[in-house]
Amino acid sequence: xxxxxxxxxxxxxxxxxxxxxxxxxxxxxxxxxxxxxxxxxxxxxxxxxxxxxxxxxxxxxxxxxxxxxxxxxxxxxxxxxxxxxxxxxxxxxxxxxxxxxxxxxxxxxxxxxxxxxxxxxxxxxxxxxxxxxxxxxxxxxxxxxxxxxxxxxxxxxxxxxxxxxxxxxx
Numbered sequence: 083x084x085x086x087x088x089x090x091x092x093x094x095x096x097x098x099x100x101x102x103x104x105x106x107x108x109x110x111x112x113x114x115x116x117x118x119x120x121x122x123x124x125x126x127x128x129x130x131x132x133x134x135x136x137x138x139x140x141x142x143x144x145x146x147x148x149x150x151x152x153x154x155x156x157x158x159x160x161x162x163x164x165x166x167x168x169x170x171x172x173x174x175x176x177x178x179x180x181x182x183x184x185x186x187x188x189x190x191x192x193x194x195x196x197x198x199x200x201x202x203x204x205x206x207x208x209x210x211x212x213x214x215x216x217x218x219x220x221x222x223x224x225x226x227x228x229x230x231x232x233x234x235x236x237x238x239x240x241x242x243x244x245x246x247x248x249x250x251x252x
Contacts, residue, residue: 146235153234156181160236162227162250169217173205173229175236183211189229191217191240205229220248 097103157178164171171191175183189203199221205213213229225240241249 149230149233149235150237153230153236155179156234158234158236160229160238162238162240164220164240164248164250166219166242166246166248169219171203171205171215171217171227172208173213173215173227175211175213175229183207184231187213187229187231189215189227192226192228193221193223194226196221196223203229 158181159176161174161176162171163173185207187205187207189205191201191203193199201217203215203217205215208214220240220242222242222244225242227238227240229236239251241251243249
């Protein structure tokens with residue numbers, strides 16, 4: 083009887099050598115490691131898309147829409163020409179109704195996903211309805227070019243591909 087007991091004790095392996103034990107340990111360990119990675123990413127990354135004064139921003143949207151409707155009522159259209167090498171932006175404004183264009187126009191170049199790349203632009207009049215603004219060369223992505231004054235505003239979308247092609251559309 084002692085021989086059988088010693089044989090059974092010799093066949094029992096330590097827990098470190100059992101693959102089933104390691105499989106059971108690996109699932110909770112992976113969850114804990116994934117939690118630490120998620121915590122690290124939450125701490126070091128900046129989510130700049132959320133604003134604190136969302137109510138005030140919502141009220142401003144109505145005023146902005148009024149300016150876009152005024153541009154439609156005037157029949158304003160904007161043609162955009164972008165020089166990707168220098169970053170210069172040339173616009174030509176055309177209106178169905180007779181309006182006097184100012185000497186300078188304020189504009190902005192915004193990116194929906196990377197607000198740190200947004201830029202304010204000053205367009206200077208070159209001729210009656212042509213304006214020019216200097217700018218940095220565009221990063222790859224989709225941009226919104228917003229030009230206007232207190233009464234009206236016009237928006238064009240600009241797409242820049244990785245090979246440097248620039249497309250402008252409504």
